[in-house]
Amino acid sequence: MTATEPVVEPWGPTPDGLDGPYWDGLRVDELRLQRCNECSTWIWGPQAICGHCHSFDLGWETVEPSGTVYSWNRSWYPYMDEYADRLPYVTVLVELPQADGRRVLGILADDVETNPEIGDRVVGVFEHSEGAPWPLLRWRRAATAEGEKG
Amino acid sequence: MSANIMRGAAAVVGVAEQHYKRGEAPHSEKRMTLEVILQACADAGISPREIDGFVSYAGGANDGAIVGGALLIDELRWSNMMWGGGGGSVAAAITNAATAIATGQADCVVVYRAMSQADTGRLGYAKYHYGSHFLAHGIGSPAQICAMRTQRMLEHGGVPRTAMRSLVLASYQHAQSNPTAQGYGRPLDEEAYENSRLIAEPFHLFDCSRESDGAVALVLVSAERAKTLRSDPAYLLAGAQGAPGGYSELIDNDLGEQYMSAGFGPANNGKPGVAERLWSAAGLGPDDVDVVQVYENFSGPAVAALIDHGLCPPGEAAGTFMTVENLTAPNGKLPLNTSGGNLADSFINGLNLAVEAVRQIRGTSTNPVDGAKTSLFIGGPMAPLVSSVLFGHEETL
Ligand SMILES: [Zn+2]
Numbered sequence: 308m309t310a311t312e313p314v315v316e317p318w319g320p321t322p323d324g325l326d327g328p329y330w331d332g333l334r335v336d337e338l339r340l341q342r343c344n345e346c347s348t349w350i351w352g353p354q355a356i357c358g359h360c361h362s363f364d365l366g367w368e369t370v371e372p373s374g375t376v377y378s379w380n381r382s383w384y385p386y387m388d389e390y391a392d393r394l395p396y397v398t399v400l401v402e403l404p405q406a407d408g409r410r411v412l413g414i415l416a417d418d419v420e421t422n423p424e425i426g427d428r429v430v431g432v433f434e435h436s437e438g439a440p441w442p443l444l445r446w447r448r449a450a451t452a453e454g455e456k457g
Numbered sequence: 458m459s460a461n462i463m464r465g466a467a468a469v470v471g472v473a474e475q476h477y478k479r480g481e482a483p484h485s486e487k488r489m490t491l492e493v494i495l496q497a498c499a500d501a502g503i504s505p506r507e508i509d510g511f512v513s514y515a516g517g518a519n520d521g522a523i524v525g526g527a528l529l530i531d532e533l534r535w536s537n538m539m540w541g542g543g544g545g546s547v548a549a550a551i552t553n554a555a556t557a558i559a560t561g562q563a564d565c566v567v568v569y570r571a572m573s574q575a576d577t578g579r580l581g582y583a584k585y586h587y588g589s590h591f592l593a594h595g596i597g598s599p600a601q602i603c604a605m606r607t608q609r610m611l612e613h614g615g616v617p618r619t620a621m622r623s624l625v626l627a628s629y630q631h632a633q634s635n636p637t638a639q640g641y642g643r644p645l646d647e648e649a650y651e652n653s654r655l656i657a658e659p660f661h662l663f664d665c666s667r668e669s670d671g672a673v674a675l676v677l678v679s680a681e682r683a684k685t686l687r688s689d690p691a692y693l694l695a696g697a698q699g700a701p702g703g704y705s706e707l708i709d710n711d712l713g714e715q716y717m718s719a720g721f722g723p724a725n726n727g728k729p730g731v732a733e734r735l736w737s738a739a740g741l742g743p744d745d746v747d748v749v750q751v752y753e754n755f756s757g758p759a760v761a762a763l764i765d766h767g768l769c770p771p772g773e774a775a776g777t778f779m780t781v782e783n784l785t786a787p788n789g790k791l792p793l794n795t796s797g798g799n800l801a802d803s804f805i806n807g808l809n810l811a812v813e814a815v816r817q818i819r820g821t822s823t824n825p826v827d828g829a830k831t832s833l834f835i836g837g838p839m840a841p842l843v844s845s846v847l848f849g850h851e852e853t854l
Contacts, residue, residue: 318593326590352590352708377709378609378716381658386598395655398595400605400709410710412594425612443593 319441326353328367333442336433338372340406341365351409370406372431372444377402377410379423395419399446401429416445423448461695461738465854466559468683468690469551469675471501472812476671476803478639479574486571487519489672491527494567497674502686503565508676510535510557510566514550515542515806517571524569535563543599544752544807545700545720545840551811552696552846554677564678570808571672590708600665600755603839604657605709607757610717611659617776618659620769621756622650624793625663625800627784628753632797635823639667640801664756666799673808675815680854691818691832691848695739697731698844705841719758719838721765721845731843732766739847743767746847747829748786748817749793750810752837753800762838763791766845786824795824810834811846818850 320327332339341350345362356363377400385391397415402408415423416432423429428449435442473496475489482489498505505528511521512535521536535557539546547570554566587597596602610616626647632640645663653662683690700720704711712725721732729737736742743766753759760779763769768791769778778790786792796802796813803809814834816822830850837843 318589321589351710352588358703378605378612380596380601380604380608381655382595382601383655384600384657386601386657387592387595389592390595390597396595398601398605410708412590412596412709414594425609441593 318443321353325355329353330441332367332369333433333444337369338411338431338444339367340370340403340409340411342368349406349409351406351411370403373449374401374403374429376400376423376425376427376429378425379415381419397423399423399429401431401446411444413444413446415447417447463555463559463696464694464738464740465680465692465849467555467677468680468692469677469815469848470683470686470690471497471499471503471676472674472815473497473500474671474673474805474809474812476637476639476669476805476809479668479670482573482575482670484573486517486573486576486672487523487527489573490517490519490524490569490571490674493571493672493674494524494528494569497567497676501676501678503676503678506531507565508567509533510554510563511537512550512553512566512568513538514547514568514570514808515539515544517577519571535566541837541840541842543840544754544837545842546698546836546844547752547807547811548696548834548836548846549698549842549844550808551675551677551693551834552698552844555693555696558677558679564682566677567674568677568808568811569672569674570806572805573670598657600657600660602705602709603755603758604660606717606839607755607761608659610757610761614717615772616760616764617773620760620775620779621659621664622647623779623781623784624753624756624759625650626781627789628794628798628800629663630781630785631795631824632801635796635802638797638802639669640797645801659757660755663800666754667801667804669803669805671803671805671809673805673812675808675811689819690851691815692851692854694741694831694847694849694853695735696844696846697735697738698842699731700841700843701725701730705839717761719761719765720840720843721762721838731845735766735845735847741831741847741853745831746791746833747831748795748814748826749791749833749835750795750798750814751793751835752807752810753794753798754807754837756800758838762835762843765838766833766835786822786826792824792826795822795826807836814846814848818848
């Protein structure tokens with residue numbers, strides 16, 4: 308299993324604070340996504356306005372961190388200094404059926420050699436690394452996670 | 458509306474480009490910009506003082522007032538910069554110039570782009586273009602985002618990876634007859650392609666474009682004027698730009714099948730989108746295209762762009778169509794990137810491809826497509842804003 312080292316820069320809330328609840332949620336092991344208080348549409352990435360009804364009255368809701376792989380990529384080139392020492396790594400785009408199919412990104416935290424397949428079930432894990440200013444949401448294949456539980 | 462004041466109203470009459478290995482530009486971006494503008498004016502047979510409009514693509518510090526001031530032009534009437542990096546608005550910059558001419562806002566407009574590692578760093582962008590919801594997950598480069606979109610096109614859309622490979626191999630084959638291409642004298646075969654190192658799967662090394670220093674300029678004037686300047690102007694038959702609303706800007710939450718497209722497809726309300734608007738404005742369709750220069754920062758988005766434009770079938774059939782034979786000049790069904798393109802020639806943020814598109818109308822490409830009357834230039838697939846321009850020979854008017 309590939310270690311998921313702490314990362315320090317440059318992530319965390321955007322300067323406008325729009326996505327603060329997302330990052331705060333990670334601290335208490337919750338995946339929170341934006342949702343329109345007027346029309347109930349799920350919204351991601353973080354927006355100031357609901358694109359559907361144009362309400363500015365947006366809230367946040369906790370979503371079960373499980374979904375399916377919508378697409379994926381394995382990075383081999385050190386595009387980012389912060390991840391250069393853990394190449395290669397797989398990033399998955401995870402579709403969340405319980406949030407009307409909104410998709411969130413995340414690193415697949417295990418088994419970097421096996422290709423994920425679109426449609427694979429994955430579950431989120433909240434990674435709290437010592438010294439890291441913010442936790443991160445990582446993903447594991449559902450079978451792997453269940454195996455570990457058993 | 459059937460009347461289209463843009464069609465054939467303006468033409469490219471002068472082109473120039475220079476490129477160097479990344480980091481090896483002998484001059485600043487400003488000096489290179491001035492040099493290529495002078496060269497393009499000489500190519501057109503006009504005085505640089507006559508330039509009254511400037512359109513720069515995707516940034517750069519040297520706007521029209523600066524460049525025009527340096528050239529001591531007679532009067533500045535049009536100075537625009539097209540938003541949209543990633544090559545997306547590169548064809549739109551040419552449409553912008555033609556719009557100025559067609560509407561009488563300016564008479565002689567130059568479209569330009571210069572890039573120098575020494576001046577503005579890698580691609581002239583900030584270290585990280587993306588926000589924390591990408592960066593936190595190891596995504597800090599367009600390559601990785603395009604790779605994920607491409608992966609879905611392959612795995613879910615059923616497009617065989619050989620479609621990408623053929624596009625790359627055709628580009629390298631073309632570069633072998635272009636002495637100024639960076640890939641000249643460095644032929645690429647299937648084995649070398651397949652064995653090249655992985656960058657961002659599914660992209661191997663050769664799926665990714667080169668980065669160069671250099672500059673490009675194109676001079677546009679009215680069709681009337683163009684006829685007096687040269688026998689082979691490249692008329693702008695149509696240009697279109699845009700993308701479905703939200704395309705690629707919502708942290709990979711763009712709608713449905715748009716995700717694996719290149720962004721030229723139908724709008725969210727089902728209305729036609731960039732590619733269809735281009736065809737309808739030109740009064741031509743994909744079957745009428747003789748030769749294509751498609752922006753390929755990476756091979757996958759370029760394949761998606763061809764599919765979006767109806768030039769290549771979607772799904773499994775893309776593999777049958779996208780063969781090296783079909784994609785190479787002079788006899789392929791859809792010769793593309795005939796100078797070697799961004800992959801095997803040079804990469805001045807893709808504007809160099811527009812010069813090659815014009816050369817095909819003139820018949821001066823190093824890989825000329827016999828009797829090419831229409832020449833398509835597709836900008837920046839999978840960028841937030843995309844664009845394309847169709848050039849035509851006088852006979853197409
Ligand atoms: Zn709403």
